[in-house]
Amino acid sequence: MTRSDQIFTVAQMRAAEQALIDRGESVGSLMERAGKGVADWIWRIAHGRSVTVLCGPGNNGGDGYVIAQELARRGTHVVVVAPSEPATDAARAARERYRGTFDTAGNGGVLVDCLFGSGLTRPLSPELVALLSREAVRHSALLAVDVPSGIDSDTGRPLNEGLPANDVTVALGAWKFAHWLMPAMAAMGQRRLVPIGVEPIAGAATLLTRPHLSAPAIDAHKYTRGLVLVIGGVMPGAAQLASEAALRGGAGCVRLAAQGLHPSATPDLVLKRGPLVDLLADERTTAVLAGPGLGLDETARVKLGEVLAADRPTVLDADALTLLRPRHCESRSAALILTPHLGEMARLCESFGIDEGNRIDRATKLAQAAQAVVVAKGPDTLIAAPDGRLALAPPATSWLSVAGSGDVLSGIAVSRLAAGADGFTAACEAVWLHGEAARLAGPAFTASGLARNVSEAYAATL
Numbered sequence: 001m002t003r004s005d006q007i008f009t010v011a012q013m014r015a016a017e018q019a020l021i022d023r024g025e026s027v028g029s030l031m032e033r034a035g036k037g038v039a040d041w042i043w044r045i046a047h048g049r050s051v052t053v054l055c056g057p058g059n060n061g062g063d064g065y066v067i068a069q070e071l072a073r074r075g076t077h078v079v080v081v082a083p084s085e086p087a088t089d090a091a092r093a094a095r096e097r098y099r100g101t102f103d104t105a106g107n108g109g110v111l112v113d114c115l116f117g118s119g120l121t122r123p124l125s126p127e128l129v130a131l132l133s134r135e136a137v138r139h140s141a142l143l144a145v146d147v148p149s150g151i152d153s154d155t156g157r158p159l160n161e162g163l164p165a166n167d168v169t170v171a172l173g174a175w176k177f178a179h180w181l182m183p184a185m186a187a188m189g190q191r192r193l194v195p196i197g198v199e200p201i202a203g204a205a206t207l208l209t210r211p212h213l214s215a216p217a218i219d220a221h222k223y224t225r226g227l228v229l230v231i232g233g234v235m236p237g238a239a240q241l242a243s244e245a246a247l248r249g250g251a252g253c254v255r256l257a258a259q260g261l262h263p264s265a266t267p268d269l270v271l272k273r274g275p276l277v278d279l280l281a282d283e284r285t286t287a288v289l290a291g292p293g294l295g296l297d298e299t300a301r302v303k304l305g306e307v308l309a310a311d312r313p314t315v316l317d318a319d320a321l322t323l324l325r326p327r328h329c330e331s332r333s334a335a336l337i338l339t340p341h342l343g344e345m346a347r348l349c350e351s352f353g354i355d356e357g358n359r360i361d362r363a364t365k366l367a368q369a370a371q372a373v374v375v376a377k378g379p380d381t382l383i384a385a386p387d388g389r390l391a392l393a394p395p396a397t398s399w400l401s402v403a404g405s406g407d408v409l410s411g412i413a414v415s416r417l418a419a420g421a422d423g424f425t426a427a428c429e430a431v432w433l434h435g436e437a438a439r440l441a442g443p444a445f446t447a448s449g450l451a452r453n454v455s456e457a458y459a460a461t462l
């Protein structure tokens with residue numbers, strides 16, 4: 001049965017389609033299913049408007065002929081614009097079955113991009129970019145089938161400049177990475193998935209979906225729910241924000257190791273002033289967070305060394321990521337989560353000698369090198385585990401681009417670790433809760449407002 005949360009590379013998609021063909025399906029029948037599924041969406045979107053389908057030479061173009069025929073059968077005014085002849089048997093057969101009109105240009109309603117899908121191998125010619133852009137201007141909506149033409153499916157990188165933005169993108173069979181990775185992600189418009197019967201692939205990347213969390217056990221007490229230790233530093237506000245989020249992320253108790261508290265601190269926080277090694281040695285300490293407001297001086301470096309040597313489930317963020325070195329990660333066995341933003345990711349890659357690859361490659365290599373779950377934050381946050389698991393987060397509200405937002409995420413993550421989740425699961429849950437809290441917080445929230453909404457986000461998972 002198709003899973004709607006898997007994200008496939010082009011190679012995985014081909015393997016999944018081949019598996020169906022090996023079981024007796026034909027490319028033609030898959031194309032019929034795909035084309036008719038997309039036609040259903042276009043039918044709803046077009047709402048009586050005319051439709052122009054741009055058909056390329058491959059099977060993406062073949063889908064286009066199926067779509068055009070299906071819409072024409074339903075009475076829609078359809079025109080096909082085909083700058084090249086079909087080059088596959090299935091596309092040729094689909095074109096032969098199309099009984100409607102051909103033209104060199106369309107106009108009016110919905111433009112459907114079936115020039116190229118996952119078979120794109122190089123940039124579009126200037127003539128094709130001009131055709132796509134010109135037709136996009138002449139229509140009131142643009143819908144891309146499978147992958148927008150000119151976009152690299154595995155990385156989300158545009159191979160051309162000047163590609164038009166889509167209003168809707170309909171993925172076929174499974175999501176592709178381009179649907180959820182910047183910069184392509186920003187030009188996808190609404191995303192829809194048409195199942196064509198492909199089976200799930202073990203180990204494929206997933207799209208984050210709402211986690212299923214539970215209320216504490218009937219006999220729970222604060223320590224069995226998890227005791228979080230947050231390490232304070234030179235900027236007490238950051239660690240305090242993280243602690244406030246951790247209080248709402250499922251843990252039973254949050255201790256803040258700091259010299260003092262900000263006057264606005266909640267009484268729910270337990271302030272601890274003793275030596276850090278003693279706090280770390282407390283058997284009840286279930287998970288530790290270091291980094292927000294930690295500082296970059298010698299004291300901070302010593303604290304980080306002590307935290308990692310204690311070998312407890314740990315989240316590192318902010319300054320701790322700048323101070324982290326490969327030797328810190330050796331001979332650890334407890335879960336480690338790193339939550340770098342773009343700049344911190346670049347610094348970490350430098351520290352760990354990772355200099356090549358796209359965003360996914362680098363996060364995956366860093367996860368392996370540090371034996372840590374890497375939450376590479378951004379508009380297209382991704383989560384990579386050392387065992388190869390990979391998850392992509394659907395875009396969250398852009399209001400998350402506010403100071404302290406990362407502190408809140410690291411606080412939720414350490415709370416999920418303390419509550420007993422493994423590193424990858426804790427990171428996925430945290431990213432989801434963070435995005436949901438932001439959605440609930442509405443526009444122009446502050447980080448403390450975001451932290452307050454974590455409880456309500458949690459409620460949505462019960």
Ligand SMILES: NC(=O)C1=CN([C@@H]2O[C@H](COP(=O)(O)OP(=O)(O)OC[C@H]3O[C@@H](n4cnc5c(N)ncnc54)[C@H](OP(=O)(O)O)[C@@H]3O)[C@@H](O)[C@H]2O)[C@@H](O)CC1
Pocket residue numbers: 017027030031032034056057058059060061062063087088115116117118119120121122123124125145146147172196
């Ligand atoms: N397989 C299946 O079972 C099903 C697949 N389905 C659909 O098929 C799509 C994948 O089909 P596909 O592999 O035929 O690739 P597609 O994207 O149509 O184009 C490849 C053609 O374009 C050419 N070409 C490439 N780049 C170019 C460029 N820049 N400029 C000019 N030419 C260029 C390339 O030729 P070549 O590189 O050899 O020159 C080749 O001829 C997939 O996205 C989905 O929509 C569904 O129907 C369900 C069943």
Ligand SMILES: [K+]
Pocket residue numbers: 060113114115116117144145146147148149
């Ligand atoms: K396309």
